[in-house]
Amino acid sequence: xxxxxxxxxxxxxxxxxxxxxxxAGFFILESSSAEEALPLIETKQIDCILADFKLGxxxxxxxxxxxxxxxxxxxxxxxxxxxxxDVAVEAMKxxxxxxxxxxxxxxxxxxxxxxxxxxxxxVDRDALDRGKKxxxxxxxxxxxxxxxxxxxxxxxxxxxxxxxxxxxxxxEVLARYLHEHxxxxxEPFVAVNCAAIPPDLLESEFFGHEAGAFTxxxxxxxxxxxxxxxxxxxxxxxxxxxxxxxxKLLRALQEHEIRRVGGTKQIKVMPRVIAATNRNVEEAxxxxxxxxDFYYRVAVVTFTLPPLRDRRDDIMPxxxxxxxxxxxxxxxxxxxLDPLAQEMLESxxxxxxxxxxxxxxxxxxxxxxxxxxxxxxGIFVRLDLDTLEEAIRTLPEIASQAVRxxxxxxxxRALRMTGxxxxxxxxxxxxxxxxxxxxxKEYALSAPEESGASEP
Ligand SMILES: Nc1ncnc2c1ncn2[C@@H]1O[C@H](COP(=O)(O)OP(=O)(O)OP(=O)(O)O)[C@@H](O)[C@H]1O
Ligand SMILES: [Mg+2]
Numbered sequence: 001x002x003x004x005x006x007x008x009x010x011x012x013x014x015x016x017x018x019x020x021x022x023x024a025g026f027f028i029l030e031s032s033s034a035e036e037a038l039p040l041i042e043t044k045q046i047d048c049i050l051a052d053f054k055l056g057x058x059x060x061x062x063x064x065x066x067x068x069x070x071x072x073x074x075x076x077x078x079x080x081x082x083x084x085x086d087v088a089v090e091a092m093k094x095x096x097x098x099x100x101x102x103x104x105x106x107x108x109x110x111x112x113x114x115x116x117x118x119x120x121x122x123v124d125r126d127a128l129d130r131g132k133k134x135x136x137x138x139x140x141x142x143x144x145x146x147x148x149x150x151x152x153x154x155x156x157x158x159x160x161x162x163x164x165x166x167x168x169x170x171x172e173v174l175a176r177y178l179h180e181h182x183x184x185x186x187e188p189f190v191a192v193n194c195a196a197i198p199p200d201l202l203e204s205e206f207f208g209h210e211a212g213a214f215t216x217x218x219x220x221x222x223x224x225x226x227x228x229x230x231x232x233x234x235x236x237x238x239x240x241x242x243x244x245x246x247x248k249l250l251r252a253l254q255e256h257e258i259r260r261v262g263g264t265k266q267i268k269v270m271p272r273v274i275a276a277t278n279r280n281v282e283e284a285x286x287x288x289x290x291x292x293d294f295y296y297r298v299a300v301v302t303f304t305l306p307p308l309r310d311r312r313d314d315i316m317p318x319x320x321x322x323x324x325x326x327x328x329x330x331x332x333x334x335x336x337l338d339p340l341a342q343e344m345l346e347s348x349x350x351x352x353x354x355x356x357x358x359x360x361x362x363x364x365x366x367x368x369x370x371x372x373x374x375x376x377x378g379i380f381v382r383l384d385l386d387t388l389e390e391a392i393r394t395l396p397e398i399a400s401q402a403v404r405x406x407x408x409x410x411x412x413r414a415l416r417m418t419g420x421x422x423x424x425x426x427x428x429x430x431x432x433x434x435x436x437x438x439x440x441k442e443y444a445l446s447a448p449e450e451s452g453a454s455e456p
Contacts, residue, residue: 003027003044004113007037007051007060008079016106017050024110034058041067041074048113049076053087061087061094068095075116092227093188101220137170137177138321141311147303148177155181160253160273160298162238164281165305168355171276172236174305178274179232187231190224190271195237202245204261207252213262225258228271238298239279239290246294253297273298308350308357318354319345322361323372330362336371344374344381380444408443411436415445 004026008014011032018028029044031037035057041049049067051060064076078091078099088099097116100109139145154161155178163171172191179189197205204213208223224233235241241249252258253273257266275298277284284290308314319337327335337345341364350356364376414425426436439445 001025001027002047002117003029005029005031005037005040005044005046005049005051007031007034007049007055007063009033009052009055017109020106020109021050021113024113026110026113032056034060034063037063038066041071046071046074048117049074050079050109050113051076052079053091054081061091061096064091064094064096077113077116088222089227092222098221137173138317139311139314140317141306141313143306143311144314147174147305151178151303152181154178154301156183158272159300160275162281162295162299162302163274163276163305164302165276165278166307166353167278168353169305169307170354171278171305172234174303175232175234175274175276179234179272182232182272184231184272188228189232189234190228191234191236192224193236195240199242202242203248206245206249207258207260208263209261210263213260220260220263223258223260225252225269225271226260226267229269231271233271233273235273235275235298237277238275239277239281239284243288243291246291250291250294250297275299308353312346315346315350315357316342318357319361322358323365326362326365330365332365332368333370335365335368338371338373341372341374341377344377344379348379348381380446404443407439408445411439411443411445 004021006014006017006021006028007030008017009032014030014032018030022028029040029046031040033056034051037049037051040046049064051063053060055063060078064078067074067076072095075097076095078088078096080087080091080099080101088101091099098112100112137144137148139148151174161175161178163174165171175191176189179185192205194202204221204223206223206225208221208226210220252269256268256270258269259266281290281295281299285292285295308318319342323335323337327333345357345360352359360377360379361372363378364372368376410429411425414428415422418424418428422436422440423433426433429436431439
């Protein structure tokens with residue numbers, strides 16, 4: 001059961017809110033002032049905060065700012081007086097996930113809280129996120145240093161930027177870097193994951209809506225373009241945005257004007273747009289998934305982040321930073337890295353790039369006891385047979401090494417020929433399926449479709 005903290009100084013109203021939410025199946029904690037609520041937020045497991053803007057002492061927004069520093073991930077909804085759009089914008093800038101204007105229909109409250117709980121994973125409206133991951137774009141590789149150099153130049157103009165790159169290469173980190181180096185750095189950075197928002201909500205997500213615009217729209221709501229009007233809107237996974245929305249967004253960006261869904265007023269918006277995708281953009285344009293007019297609008301400047309395997313110099317600095325970070329976070333003291341483990345990390349192909357590296361190190365730090373060894377890494381690196389060969393001198397060693405090498409080559413060829421089908425490959429090699437599996441494991445081989453994972 002999810003817990004909602006209701007913070008409202010008007011007792012009769014608080015009672016109504018609590019009753020409504022309780023009936024809808026939430027567990028309720030209540031409080032009449034921010035001062036009283038803060039210790040609760042620090043000590044209890046809370047999934048959502050519903051706070052009045054105007055409280056006796058500290059305001060709801062001041063409370064929100066404090067919560068954002070110590071518990072950045074708890075979604076907050078601020079209640080404002082009717083028509084006070086300034087307060088609503090202020091609330092959203094301070095990291096509120098949504099706002100609700102009084103008076104409101106109590107029946108709309110529970111669906112809204114549910115949407116916010118679901119929503120926090122979709123839209124990161126939080127410019128003050130001091131989450132658990134370290135921030136900053138770390139690199140020592142010349143190719144990425146050049147990108148950062150260009151990014152600092154581009155940051156100052158308002159041109160749209162498209163960032164391409166495989167999953168986990170740091171597209172979002174680069175987007176935030178651009179924002180932080182721009183004149184807009186004190187304004188919101190609003191990230192929207194275009195792939196995660198249900199299609200029927202996308203339009204209202206971008207343009208906002210007025211109360212009554214559609215079923216379920218009990219309150220009016222600011223869209224991300226309005227919210228990021230002075231800041232940056234980050235269109236993550238832009239390759240997954242439905243074409244009809246690309247048309248609408250293109251028009252809004254060209255005319256610098258929007259209309260909320262169900263609204264009549266034209267509202268001026270001037271956001272800076274940064275988009276990212278791990279898809280092949282040319283292909284997306286060819287298949288019609290991405291409209292070319294939209295593409296040209298968004299990709300005034302493009303950056304392509306190289307995968308980690310093409311910038312191996314970055315591996316150890318990233319490993320060391322993650323080691324220090326997770327040792328501290330997990331209270332493990334000074335964690336060492338065994339030389340063989342280091343060799344494996346340096347020669348692994350990192351198909352999941354930096355995200356995978358962080359996960360591998362986090363798990364290793366958790367499992368190890370002061371020193372990270374190969375068995376803590378959970379990655380497979382193919383033995384470099386040629387290097388091993390140099391260290392081998394006795395005849396039996398040379399013979400067994402030659403057998404290993406021949407076996408590896410034959411198995412790899414068979415797997416390639418059969419498209420990675422191990423059962424067919426075993427037949428082809430005249431060995432049992434089980435023997436093949438054992439050998440694949442022994443030599444840390446992988447099937448062709450996952451061959452990226454076994455490059456030296
Ligand atoms: N250059 C870097 N320096 C430090 N950390 C980085 C760097 N690049 C990426 N990271 C870290 O790696 C993880 C993945 O980065 P990010 O979310 O920016 O990748 P992405 O390219 O957006 O991936 P996806 O396409 O899967 O969304 C994050 O935790 C981020 O902090
Ligand atoms: Mg991303």
